[in-house]
Amino acid sequence: MTATQARSVTHPAYDDQPVDPKVEALVTEVIGRVADKWTMIVLEVLTEHGELRFTRLGQLAGGISQKMLTQTVRQMERDGLLIRTVHPVVPPRVEYKLTDLGFSLAEAFCGVWVWAEANLERIEASRHAFDAAKAG
Amino acid sequence: MTATQARSVTHPAYDDQPVDPKVEALVTEVIGRVADKWTMIVLEVLTEHGELRFTRLGQLAGGISQKMLTQTVRQMERDGLLIRTVHPVVPPRVEYKLTDLGFSLAEAFCGVWVWAEANLERIEASRHAFDAAKAG
C-alpha cells in the first residue's frame, strides 16, 4: 500500500487536487498494458484452470494466434504476473501459472468482469437507442 | 445481476465448466471496449471533476487529440456511460457528465486503479530483473 493510494478514484468528490502526475502517468501506462484484451483473457484462463502448457493455454484462450500468445505471456512474465517453467525434455514442455501478483490482478479485475456481465443488456439497449436516434 | 454472474472469476477453483460462450464473447467485447486507455482516463476525469466542457475535459485528460476525445466520448455516450448536453448558444457549449452506469463502471475499475498504484514498484522491479536476466 502506498501513501498515494488512498486518493484514488472516489465518487463525486469533485476535488481539484491533481495526483502526482508522474504516478498518474505510470498508473495509466500499467493499466493500459494490463487491460489489454489478451492479457485479460490469459489472466482469466489461468485463474480458472491453474498451470497450463502453451498449446492448451492457447486453445482455452480461444482465437488467439501463436504470435500474440507468445507476446502476451512474455509481457506478463516480464511484469511478474506469471511464471514460465521450461521442462528440459524433448519435445519441449513449457508451463505457465500465475504468480501471487497475477492472482491479485485477476481479483482486482473481477469487479470489472462482474460489471460487464451484469450490464451487458443495458449497454446493448443503449447502443440500439443511440443508433436509432441518430438514424431517425 | 444475471444468473451467469455468480460463476465469474474466482481464485483457484480450477473447474472446467466453460461459461456460455456467447456471454463470454460479449463480456470480452464490452471489456475490450471499456478498458480502452482513453475511456478509462475520461472516466477517471469525469468521476473526479463532475460535469465538464469538451475543451476542459481534453485538458484534464492530458495528451489526448481532439479526434480521439470526440471518438471516445461518442462511444461512451452510445454505451450509456455519459450524457452529452448541447447548450444552444454561440459559441457552442457542450457538457459531459457520467451516468449512473458510468459511475458504476468507474467504481468497478477502482479496484484496478488501486491495484496498479499499489503494485507499480513491484512491476518495475520485475521488469528490470527480467531485462537484466535476458541481457546477462
Place this chain on the structure above:
DNA sequence: CAGTATCCTTTATGATACTG
C-alpha cells in the same frame, strides 16, 4: 467552442514458413 474531414504515420495483428 466544438467539432468534422482528410491525409499520413505508426502500431497491432494475422498468416505463413521454419527450427531446436
Place this chain on the structure above:
DNA sequence: CAGTATCATAAAGGATACTG
C-alpha cells in the same frame, strides 16, 4: 511442442485544415 522470423495488412492514432 513451443516457439522465432518474416511478410503483409488492417486498424489506431496524430497533425492539420476547415466549419456551424
